[in-house]
Amino acid sequence: MQTIVVKIGTSSLTQADTGLLALSAIATLVETLSDLQRQGHRVILVSSGAVSVGCARLGLTERPKNIALKQAVAAVGQGRLMRVYDDLFTTLQQPIAQVLLTRSDLVQRSHYLNVYNTFRELLELGVIPIVNENDTVAVEELKFGDNDTLSALVASLIEADWLFLMTDVDRLYSADPRSVPDAKPIAVVSSMKELGEMQVETGSQGSQWGTGGMVTKISAARIAVAAGVRTVITEGKYPRNIERIMNGEPLGTHFEPQPEPTSARKRWIAYGLVTAGKLYLDNGAAIAISDGGKSLLAAGISLVEGEFETQEAVGIFDRQGNEIARGLVNYSSQELLKIRGRHSREISEILGYIGVETVVHRDNLVLV
Structure with missing residues (x-):
């Protein structure tokens, strides 16, 4: 039995031109996670997409930059996104729970432990928690900034075995393969120091509707591997690759976990606090x-x-x-x-x- 955290980005959940939900991709993701749960694994999904869904619902043509407008749009989108997830998971008789977090939930040690206990009980009940940042109330100085970071902190908190960062490319490259045709694929990163020596070029810009980019995924991997969590960057269009990777197929980019993870308290100091x-x-x-x-x-x-x-x-x-x-x-x-x-x-x-x-x-x- 493995504990698995899957982070799915906005670019994998929505249609690039309209921002509307890509229902076939979401359905495949739901089937994959439900299968993993039935196999005895414990699964947490960290899902982006609330702001994008809210934009589509309200007819907005671009992601809002004003924080008050963004929070209002997220409030519209979050309920719709969860409705879609609940309908699909319910079809497969898989219970889910919504968990909305802000950075302040991790700053105080007592709150940090309470979040841990909530996740532990949900997983014991066979529930798949669906996690997102609580954009509706989060203030700028206490934001995670992106769901890559949030997923790594969740994986670290619950001491997961795997963190899958699902994105719009199949793995990490030495440069952006969409603009640099001869970019070299990277299969395994044994240490973050080794990654620095590779001189990887990472863009900080995410998709039109998202906030991430490869640089946030590498930062997330750094947090997760310090907690002993094997981290994989792989393509969000093919959720079934999660099972194939767990069965040993050489897909995606693997960040190998530290052999001696730092203690839970020190991880809280390093990454939970502001x-x-x-x-x-x-x-x-x-x-x-x-x-x-x-x-x-x-x-x-x-x-x-x-x-x-x-x-x-x-x-x-x-x-x-x-x-x-x-x-x-x-x-x-x-x-x-x-x-x-x-x-x-x-x-x-x-x-x-x-x-x-x-x-x-x-x-x-x-x-x-």
């Missing part, structure tokens, strides 16, 4: 964290950006501006402005009270 500030380190501190697994001390901090309080999440950057880690801070931004670059033994004298030695303890720090 960072409130940035800490820039000198070279010695950056190396100590990246290579030595050390805690972050005040002496290694050269610059503090943003306003944050104790125990909020921050991004940790090297001198060149590359994010190397994320973590929960033991001091506020105002305190760090006073003690950055100073030795730990000086903290109590500078702040007027005895503080902890570390700015970010290694137990609360995750390399990214």
